[in-house]
Amino acid sequence: MENLLTNDQIMLNTVCSTKDELFDIVSQRAFELGICDSADGVKADLLARESEMATGINCGFAIPHTKSAHVQHPAVMFVRTTAPLEWETLDGSEVTRVIALLVPESGQNTHLRMIAHLASSLMDPEFIEFLSAEEDVDALREKISERLSE
Amino acid sequence: MKVVAVTACISGIAHTYMAKSGIENACKAIGASCHVETQGAMGIEDRIPQDEIDAADVVIFAVDTTVTERDRFEGKKVLEVGTSECVKDAAGVVARAIELVG
Numbered sequence: 001m002e003n004l005l006t007n008d009q010i011m012l013n014t015v016c017s018t019k020d021e022l023f024d025i026v027s028q029r030a031f032e033l034g035i036c037d038s039a040d041g042v043k044a045d046l047l048a049r050e051s052e053m054a055t056g057i058n059c060g061f062a063i064p065h066t067k068s069a070h071v072q073h074p075a076v077m078f079v080r081t082t083a084p085l086e087w088e089t090l091d092g093s094e095v096t097r098v099i100a101l102l103v104p105e106s107g108q109n110t111h112l113r114m115i116a117h118l119a120s121s122l123m124d125p126e127f128i129e130f131l132s133a134e135e136d137v138d139a140l141r142e143k144i145s146e147r148l149s150e
Numbered sequence: 151m152k153v154v155a156v157t158a159c160i161s162g163i164a165h166t167y168m169a170k171s172g173i174e175n176a177c178k179a180i181g182a183s184c185h186v187e188t189q190g191a192m193g194i195e196d197r198i199p200q201d202e203i204d205a206a207d208v209v210i211f212a213v214d215t216t217v218t219e220r221d222r223f224e225g226k227k228v229l230e231v232g233t234s235e236c237v238k239d240a241a242g243v244v245a246r247a248i249e250l251v252g
Binding site: 049053055057058063064065067088090091101103107109112113115116117118119123149 | 160161164165166168170192234247
């Protein structure tokens with residue numbers, strides 16, 4: 001089973017000041033890791049989805065995502081920023097925790113299902129707390145991977 | 151109280167499932183039975199059987215797009231909201247749905 005998440009896809013203490021910069025960082029890393037074939041392309045697709053309906057949720061979290069022709073294989077990326085980002089959220093909080101979900105246009109059901117499980121987990125306050133506080137990247141990777149396959 | 155719901159967001163990747171989770175937890179908290187069908191990127195999943203729809207007290211559509219096979223719910227009392235509302239305050243949405251049917 002393909003890995004949706006590697007340690008390189010978890011970026012803590014990320015320095016950026018805007019949502020746009022955050023999308024740059026995510027797209028660039030995705031390109032470097034071979035997750036997408038074009039950083040600009042995937043960034044544009046993330047922005048397009050974002051403009052349809054903002055993906056900020058609660059407790060400083062946002063879940064930008066896209067089903068994109070530029071995405072080569074499904075991937076989850078987790079970013080924590082050092083400064084809060086202005087972002088339209090459900091509870092009015094600023095965003096410091098971003099879970100980006102990148103899915104190929106022809107997304108296979110197995111992977112979509114894994115991502116659906118992870119999305120559901122974001123409604124669990126314990127998981128949100130864990131994602132907000134845990135400093136160890138291995139622990140984060142393990143726990144997020146667990147939630148992908150539950 | 152028997153609640154059935156359909157969730158469907160724009161991309162069908164995330165909000166569809168968060169809304170489902172929200173509604174399920176909210177119904178559980180108040181002891182209402184609940185069956186949530188998702189209409190996401192994988193198509194219709196956890197399809198609600200017609201007899202359950204017929205027996206339901208109220209229907210919740212947590213959707214940002216059209217409901218597929220909406221005719222199954224004809225004649226039912228429906229509360230229609232966006233998926234985000236269920237992510238933000240599912241308990242509130244379920245309460246409003248129940249209020250609809252007294």
